[in-house]
Amino acid sequence: MNRMPTPHKDHSLNLAPASVGDYRELARKRLPRQLFDYVDGGSFGEYTLSANRDDLRDIRLRQRVLRDVSEMSLSTTVMGQELSMPVLLAPVGFGGMLARRAEVQVARAAERAGIVFCESTLSICAIEEVAQAVQRPFWFQLYVMKDRSYAEDLISRVKAVGCTTLILTVDLPVIGRRYRDGRNGLGGGISAIGIMKQKLDFARHPSWARDVALGGRPLTFGNLERALPDAKVPQDFQRWVDGQFDPSVTWDDLEWLRSHWDGKIALKGILDADDAREAAARGVDAIIVSNHGGRQLDDVPSTIRALPAIVDAIDGRIEVLMDGGIRSGLDVVKALSLGARACLVGRPWAYAVAARGEKGVDHVLRIIREEIRVTLGLTGITNVRDLNRSALVDP
């Protein structure tokens, strides 16, 4: 099938950014290469990373006319929480390396937009720092480390700041091979020349260095300070993750989680209909169809392609969210048409906060909201909750 051209490819960066793609280009300029690649890259040959985008683009919407679209509703609920539009900000580790105290900035932008921010275990800002900056509850994403007492401690901190929902990420028992990170020295084994290159790279990005390397300290994992003696961001990240994360976690561990957490639980990283059925049978409140933005197992289906079979398998028992490759309101409408209740976006907020701080995130959320509104208007649908497969050509 013919691919549509990437609409933002040739835009001059001297113009005001108008799309998520423009923010990607701004982030590319602003961030040291090592950090841009960390955000932008995927695993292995990055085929799933591309497929997340390509398969979304291949879906065709039906253009419907003469249907009175003067009144529109974009709001919805996810696990009982009101959202002003069906979009959430996905957990992104190392956020605070992209902009000064980025998780705080992003949580504030989410609150202003009336949506939810999901804070990663591997955030730079601690849960308490984020909680002080916002009124509305945000969500917390948990990775289970070998030392369970660390997770138990974290869960009690999450409760203490009033988070309502825990996202348990289940697609990272071991970390995917991320070759861009390896080449740039984040995967360890970097030579003396490599270290010099890194320093040069940082020096070539003085506004980032001022804002983050100097102004954004402490650059430690704020949520892990009690569990790891210095919580320092390790140079060899891939090896560190493999050493710390618990690869022995199974479905039975959901009982352990339940015994420590009585709020809502969403499982993130479901890509297979059998796993989706198991999740529903185990009593979680929602699943997030995700392949970690193409950063874990490569050569797996894109999330938009996996979504319909999972929605059918769940058959309305629990809510199904989805992420991976969502870059516009068009994409959100497509995912909702295939049965997602809402979508998470990862890289879009990461690019935006890196490029322009929280104002960038405000803007990206306005862009996506407007795109959803226009897409609904042109498909003749006035309420995001009415979207279903009939909005698509060849669903």
Ligand SMILES: Cc1cc2nc3c(=O)[nH]c(=O)nc-3n(C[C@H](O)[C@H](O)[C@H](O)COP(=O)(O)O)c2cc1C
């Ligand atoms: C730089 C980066 C870091 C991420 N870190 C985490 C993380 O700490 N925890 C997690 O559950 N998912 C993490 N993810 C995956 C996202 O939550 C989300 O699934 C993915 O970004 C969605 O794809 P998208 O970036 O195309 O929107 C990360 C993704 C990126 C791009």
